[in-house]
């Protein structure tokens with residue numbers, strides 16, 4: 001299965017922070033465990049303990065999960081994951097002035113509307129607490145600690161920024177690991193905690209959700225089923241095969257997970273979010289919702305309007321679209337071609353061959369139509385793979401083929417993240433010169449199964465399988481259409497965007513079989529208006545060149561919400577505002593989260609600080 005590109009997950013792999021720096025504290029052993037007492041605290045609904053490799057939520061069939069979990073508390077603070085030191089030159093090893101990563105879980109009803117279904121979901125939760133962990137002795141009695149600059153050492157901040165990375169299928173716990181400190185800095189000058197959760201059916205949350213026993217089996221079938229339309233002489237025959245496989249996959253899902261398949265809809269996740277708010281102990285939600293996460297936030301805001309605090313929605317969906325058959329797919333395509341043409345290729349040409357290798361293809365040609373020529377030459381190389389895939393080889397993976405469909409998927413993924421553009425341009429340039437080495441490595445990343453990486457402990461779910469179920473549950477009451485209708489849609493979508501049309505189509509096509517296997521309770525979807533009067537306005541950020549959530553979404557949403565929203569039109573590249581940073585967007589976001597300042601204007605225009613190909617990343 002081509003990874004992630006089909007869904008709206010914001011890829012967080014390039015975050016400024018890596019797990020490595022979190023373990024630097026392990027060299028310090030000055031603190032004795034008794035300083036911090038025993039965790040989890042008895043009244044903590046999240047059961048938080050300092051994260052270690054063992055903090056994976058207890059199994060659902062564990063009859064005494066609290067005891068199991070308490071035994072996972074490791075009292076040695078040198079094993080915990082501390083944040084970066086607020087004053088690096090004062091790194092005296094006592095962990096003061098360091099934030100800490102806390103791991104826990106929250107048990108919630110699997111079905112909010114059934115009295116007979118008593119099963120639960122156990123959501124994995126991770127929190128970055130900026131003030132560190134409270135010691136048993138109060139800071140005032142410990143003269144060596146200077147904690148005056150902190151709100152209150154070791155306790156929760158006045159507001160907690162809840163993060164939701166999107167997908168469907170993105171892991172909120174991973175989002176915390178990869179960017180909590182950055183998010184806290186960005187929106188609160190490092191003053192607010194950041195909390196993320198794995199939504200039901202995602203990553204470490206339980207029960208696990210996967211239609212295949214193993215990722216390798218999903219990959220095996222994807223070789224035939226995920227061929228793009230351009231590569232097939234007979235699209236309808238290709239579609240019939242994919243349709244049969246979708247039917248088989250949902251049948252297998254039903255076998256493996258039963259009615260859990262209908263209990264992952266966006267409205268259900270919105271109810272989970274309100275339970276998380278209660279568990280945090282705050283009156284209203286403060287949060288940063290990205291991509292499909294904005295769909296959760298829009299649904300939440302209209303279901304729980306009095307609980308809306310300070311919620312930023314970045315890279316906006318327009319959830320009304322998701323009620324339509326195929327709407328999750330075809331409404332994403334507006335600006336993909338602009339992002340490729342004006343963005344990737346246009347900025348490449350503008351930057352020149354020193355910063356963008358691909359510009360080499362038109363160098364020295366004094367030609368007012370250079371951009372058109374560049375586009376023609378690059379697309380010709382890509383299209384040539386339809387008839388003639390290229391052989392490739394690398395030491396690690398052995399022989400392989402550079403084929404059209406996964407290469408186009410890799411290009412679509414790159415449009416999400418401008419920071420990938422220099423490397424992607426290098427890869428395409430070398431491909432144009434007949435060197436397939438970098439392309440082979442790029443394609444290797446598309447597989448779900450990597451024989452060299454051991455599976456993540458505690459991860460039993462698959463984000464692609466979960467995404468299909470969420471998307472289909474949200475449009476369960478759309479009409480059933482014959483294959484010919486879908487063939488028409490496939491044709492329309494790939495005509496509108498050769499880069500994104502295929503993968504977006506594959507997101508929605510399985511929905512043809514959803515109602516065969518699951519019967520929705522209409523209460524599990526939100527079908528109301530989006531203009532409910534909210535306690536506080538939402539802050540929407542939409543990007544002019546977003547390849548996944550076009551600006552049109554943000555405009556329609558802001559229009560419908562009226563006084564209940566403010567919109568930042570972020571004139572940048574990439575999916576969401578975090579890749580092509582604008583001081584203007586940052587300032588408004590911080591004022592809103594930290595101070596509750598709402599822009600007076602309904603719409604503010606912001607421009608990014610830099611260009612994607614400057615400086616060249618080596």
Ligand SMILES: *[C@@H]1O[C@H](CO)[C@@H](O)[C@H](O)[C@H]1NC(C)=O
Nearest residue numbers: 086087088089090091092149
């Ligand atoms: C950082 O710590 C050092 C050593 O204790 C101290 O001299 C310096 O003033 C501190 N800097 C800040 C910004 O607090």
Ligand SMILES: *[C@@H]1O[C@H](CO)[C@@H](O)[C@H](O)[C@H]1NC(C)=O
Nearest residue numbers: 171173174177203204456459
């Ligand atoms: C699952 O969560 C763990 C811990 O948060 C994280 O390290 C891992 O990368 C996540 N997996 C995915 C696929 O997001």
Ligand SMILES: *[C@@H]1O[C@H](CO)[C@@H](O)[C@H](O)[C@H]1NC(C)=O
Nearest residue numbers: 243244247248251512513516
């Ligand atoms: C899905 O597969 C089942 C089992 O083979 C079959 O009975 C059913 O008709 C199929 N559904 C559709 C819509 O093709």
Ligand SMILES: *[C@@H]1O[C@H](CO)[C@@H](O)[C@H](O)[C@H]1NC(C)=O
Nearest residue numbers: 334335338544545550551552
């Ligand atoms: C994005 O697409 C819309 C059509 O929905 C178009 O009006 C707009 O100009 C496009 N944006 C850019 C930056 O090209």
Ligand SMILES: *[C@@H]1O[C@H](CO)[C@@H](O)[C@H](O)[C@H]1NC(C)=O
Nearest residue numbers: 426430434435436437438439
């Ligand atoms: C092909 O590209 C790779 C990666 O950039 C490079 O290491 C290698 O030398 C190139 N091969 C040739 C024959 O130029």
Ligand SMILES: *[C@@H]1O[C@H](CO)[C@@H](O)[C@H](O)[C@H]1NC(C)=O
Nearest residue numbers: 485486487488489490491492
């Ligand atoms: C495909 O596009 C044509 C022309 O715009 C339109 O009439 C038709 O309804 C579309 N089909 C689907 C399934 O969206």
Ligand SMILES: *[C@@H]1O[C@H](CO)[C@@H](O)[C@H](O)[C@H]1NC(C)=O
Nearest residue numbers: 529530531532533560561562
């Ligand atoms: C929301 O919009 C609808 C029209 O779409 C209108 O009938 C309704 O009164 C509006 N509700 C509020 C609270 O403004």
